[in-house]
Amino acid sequence: MSEAAPVKATSFGTLALKPATLENLTALGYLEMTPVQAASLPTALLGQDLIAQAQTGSGKTAAFALALLANLNPRRFAVQAMVLCPTRELADQVTTEIRRLARAEENIKVVTLCGGVALRGQRASLEHGAHIVVGTPGRIMDHLEREYLTLEALGTLVLDEADRMLDMGFLDDIKTVVGKCPKERQTLLFSATYPEGIEKLAQQFMRDPVLIEVQAPVAQSLIEERFYEVTRTNRFESVALLLNHFRPVSTLAFCNTKQQCKELVTYLQQQGFSALALYGELEQRERDQVLAQFSNRSCSVLVATDVASRGLDITQLEAVINVIITPDAEVHVHRIGRTGRAGESGLALSLASMDEMGSVGKIEQYQKRESVWHKREGLTPTGKGPLLPPMRTLQILGGRKEKIRPGDVLGALTGPDGGFTREQIGKINVTEFTTFVAVQRGIADEALRKLNAGKVKGKSVRVRFLQD
Numbered sequence: 001m002s003e004a005a006p007v008k009a010t011s012f013g014t015l016a017l018k019p020a021t022l023e024n025l026t027a028l029g030y031l032e033m034t035p036v037q038a039a040s041l042p043t044a045l046l047g048q049d050l051i052a053q054a055q056t057g058s059g060k061t062a063a064f065a066l067a068l069l070a071n072l073n074p075r076r077f078a079v080q081a082m083v084l085c086p087t088r089e090l091a092d093q094v095t096t097e098i099r100r101l102a103r104a105e106e107n108i109k110v111v112t113l114c115g116g117v118a119l120r121g122q123r124a125s126l127e128h129g130a131h132i133v134v135g136t137p138g139r140i141m142d143h144l145e146r147e148y149l150t151l152e153a154l155g156t157l158v159l160d161e162a163d164r165m166l167d168m169g170f171l172d173d174i175k176t177v178v179g180k181c182p183k184e185r186q187t188l189l190f191s192a193t194y195p196e197g198i199e200k201l202a203q204q205f206m207r208d209p210v211l212i213e214v215q216a217p218v219a220q221s222l223i224e225e226r227f228y229e230v231t232r233t234n235r236f237e238s239v240a241l242l243l244n245h246f247r248p249v250s251t252l253a254f255c256n257t258k259q260q261c262k263e264l265v266t267y268l269q270q271q272g273f274s275a276l277a278l279y280g281e282l283e284q285r286e287r288d289q290v291l292a293q294f295s296n297r298s299c300s301v302l303v304a305t306d307v308a309s310r311g312l313d314i315t316q317l318e319a320v321i322n323v324i325i326t327p328d329a330e331v332h333v334h335r336i337g338r339t340g341r342a343g344e345s346g347l348a349l350s351l352a353s354m355d356e357m358g359s360v361g362k363i364e365q366y367q368k369r370e371s372v373w374h375k376r377e378g379l380t381p382t383g384k385g386p387l388l389p390p391m392r393t394l395q396i397l398g399g400r401k402e403k404i405r406p407g408d409v410l411g412a413l414t415g416p417d418g419g420f421t422r423e424q425i426g427k428i429n430v431t432e433f434t435t436f437v438a439v440q441r442g443i444a445d446e447a448l449r450k451l452n453a454g455k456v457k458g459k460s461v462r463v464r465f466l467q468d
């Protein structure tokens, strides 16, 4: 008999998880724990309170999701775990991840409760029985006040991106919501930073929490960081130069204000780039459209403020551009950590004028390394014509309400009437009332025509281009 391979300390097999859960993790390709998972799961699975300093991309969702799932009784039809998140995007991502991890279990129901959607539908979902709720504090409070949601059976409370929830002014709502939770419970708090407010929050709501700090993710070393000196008048032009020189497929460009985001997007669009803006005051529908187009690679540049971009989980991001240096060194490190995920290399390009050299100095101290400067004059267009995204987004006027599923759309495009290959079709995003489907640029016109002429789920549909 051959000897069994030694079990690594970072193997999920070292944890007290059910065999079906372990099998599911392997099927998902989660072969080893990430540092935050290895540091927090042993404690979390024991039912202890925990504060973990971790950012998006570190695997933090699975760190709390596996703990709350382990404590859940699927046969008991009551809310046993609740995750509070700062934004709807994050809540959606958390819900998706929990569902993925819960696949191995009996029917576990996860309900998302966020603003921007009618209360009625959410109430109906709760009435059908939910084991886990994920949502924003304000909307969860609404449901509690109306008694659509009750928390007597709650065993695990998670505060995700707690620092951001405080920044967004959710403190009072959080207090109210926590006040409705049973005293006997486990509380897990995840936060990218650990400001004073978090400590106060922890003192109020947690019992002897174990504090976990994980060093910056390994992926960070794959990020190539370059600084360019610019002037106030050539800053936007420099962004265009960077894009034409490096030609990244997807770029997240950070500005410090909403106004600057708007101005830069207008400039880039005038220069022929496919660029969209993401900032706090967009309507939910607009946000959904922007995010769908950026994540399916039919928009080259997303120009965003820090707050608006929080919680975005975009795995393929070739470049981050700091259009203006942030005065907060920690924010800078979070910005550049958005690229170079999952072992891919990434470019972090920062534009600084003389006024921002003090901030650059703070960043150097914080990162304990000197910045590498490159000359703006060295940025030359590659002569390949305008930078175009590889995909285009078609919008089908119909979504979940019409019972459209991604497979129906894929079927219409790759079936006999469509005739396209699977590879020519990108992400398919079904929202409540509308569906976004990315297709390769070269087949976009034909795909639009065929979808409009044909049928999805046996019905005629109306389809149009979302942009350009």
Ligand code: AMP
Residues within 6 Å of the ligand: 029, 030, 031, 032, 033, 034, 037, 055, 056, 057, 058, 059, 060, 061, 062, 097, 313
């Ligand atoms: P998060 O930090 O929770 O947003 O997770 C970032 C990404 O990493 C998600 O797409 C997860 O599906 C993925 N992930 C989480 N844990 C692991 C793991 N142990 N191995 C591989 N991928 C993981």
